[in-house]
Amino acid sequence: MDIICRSAIKLALREDLGDGDITSRLIVPGKLTGSADVVAKSAGILSGSQAFEYVYRLVDRKVSVRFYVRDGEPVSKWMKIARISGPARSLLTGERLALNLLCRLSGVATLTSEYVKRIKQTRVRILDTRKTTPALRWLEKKAVVDGGGKNHRFGLYDMILIKDNHVAAAGGIGPALAKTRGARRKVEIEVGNLAELTEALQYEPDIIMLDNFSLAMIRKAVKQIRRTSKKIKIEVSGGVTLDSVAEIADCGVDYISVGALTHSAPIVDFSLEYDDRLSRG
Numbered sequence: 552m553d554i555i556c557r558s559a560i561k562l563a564l565r566e567d568l569g570d571g572d573i574t575s576r577l578i579v580p581g582k583l584t585g586s587a588d589v590v591a592k593s594a595g596i597l598s599g600s601q602a603f604e605y606v607y608r609l610v611d612r613k614v615s616v617r618f619y620v621r622d623g624e625p626v627s628k629w630m631k632i633a634r635i636s637g638p639a640r641s642l643l644t645g646e647r648l649a650l651n652l653l654c655r656l657s658g659v660a661t662l663t664s665e666y667v668k669r670i671k672q673t674r675v676r677i678l679d680t681r682k683t684t685p686a687l688r689w690l691e692k693k694a695v696v697d698g699g700g701k702n703h704r705f706g707l708y709d710m711i712l713i714k715d716n717h718v719a720a721a722g723g724i725g726p727a728l729a730k731t732r733g734a735r736r737k738v739e740i741e742v743g744n745l746a747e748l749t750e751a752l753q754y755e756p757d758i759i760m761l762d763n764f765s766l767a768m769i770r771k772a773v774k775q776i777r778r779t780s781k782k783i784k785i786e787v788s789g790g791v792t793l794d795s796v797a798e799i800a801d802c803g804v805d806y807i808s809v810g811a812l813t814h815s816a817p818i819v820d821f822s823l824e825y826d827d828r829l830s831r832g
Contacts, residue, residue: 552601552689559686560602563648564609572644579640587642587825589618589633589653591626595819596664598622598694599656600633606649611641623660623697626819635823646823655684656694657819663698663812665793670800670807677796678703678786678808691813703808713740715762718747728754739786748772752779761804763789769802777803 589603600618607614614637626632635642666677677700683691692702704710711734713727721727724740724747731738731754739758742748745768751759752775761772769787776783786806787799799807 552605555686556602556689557605560605560648560652561609562686564606564645567648568644572640575640575643579643581638581640583639584637585639585642585826586634586636587823588631589635589650590822590824591628591630591632592820592822594628595626595657595661596698597624597626597632597657597819598660598697599653599690602652602656602690603633603649606652607635607637607641607645610645611638613637614641614645622693626657632821642823642825650821650823652690653821654818655816656690656697657821658816659691659694659813660698661819662816663695663700666796666807666809666812667699669793669797673800675800675804676701676806677812678806679812680788680808680810681706682810682814684813695812698812700812701806709736711736711738712760713738715741715743724750725754728756731756741788744768745771745775748775752776752783755780755783757782758784758786758806760786760788760808766798766802769799769804773803 597620600622604616607616614635616633616635618633620626620632663677670677679692679695679700679702681704688705692705695702704712711731718724718727721730724742728740728751737757739760740751740756741760741762742751743762748759759776761769764772764787773785776785784806785804786808787804788808791799791807791809796807
């Protein structure tokens with residue numbers, strides 16, 4: 552887990568904890584220990600075990616966490632996926648944040664796996680985007696991989712991606728791509744129509760993104776690109792849904808990027824079920 556995510560989780564714990572868990576401190580005896588099972592309340596693909604464990608490491612190193620399922624593996628409803636043990640106050644203090652992260656990240660992995668299933672008969676790869684929760688990008692992109700997807704660029708620093716606003720600022724497709732000659736990073740450009748595609752092809756970028764193209768336009772664009780170069784990769788983006796992804800994949804593209812993987816994934820629900828001793832405490 553990267554340093555940014557660790558810092559974000561530390562801040563999230565501070566946000567939740569403030570100057571102390573006053574309820575647990577008041578109600579739960581200080582010397583009481585206990586255990587609890589992490590139980591899946593809905594089916595999905597697990598992701599976020601590292602984040603879950605890190606929360607409890609921050610709360611209290613005396614808490615032990617043991618997962619029975621690995622990230623990327625399926626979980627079924629009512630399945631016990633992990634067990635935590637340690638000081639009762641600490642178990643309760645870390646519960647909400649640890650579960651929030653596990654639910655959220657497993658949701659991303661699960662939605663990604665649904666997209667991947669829809670195109671499993673093709674060679675097309677499902678990509679994520681930068682539409683991630685601020686400071687949790689590493690974890691969410693790992694969740695995409697756990698769901699069978701592939702990461703696009705991690706940030707603004709690791710790939711040249713020319714979008715419509717860059718094109719406008721540069722004065723056009725040609726001037727924008729001309730500035731990337733000799734660049735030591737992969738170059739991708741977004742095009743919004745077939746005229747822009749024709750202009751972009753003159754510069755042979757590494758990847759061309761077809762943004763919000765209809766199926767008919769995608770098919771025309773794929774033929775035009777393949778006639779020009781076998782090396783250029785083709786990405787489709789914009790408005791992709793579970794209902795449309797298979798038809799898009801059948802057009803012969805290489806990648807389909809889906810912002811919804813990280814900005815709109817429903818959670819996989821998990822809860823902690825405590826042993827009787829702790830619940831009576």
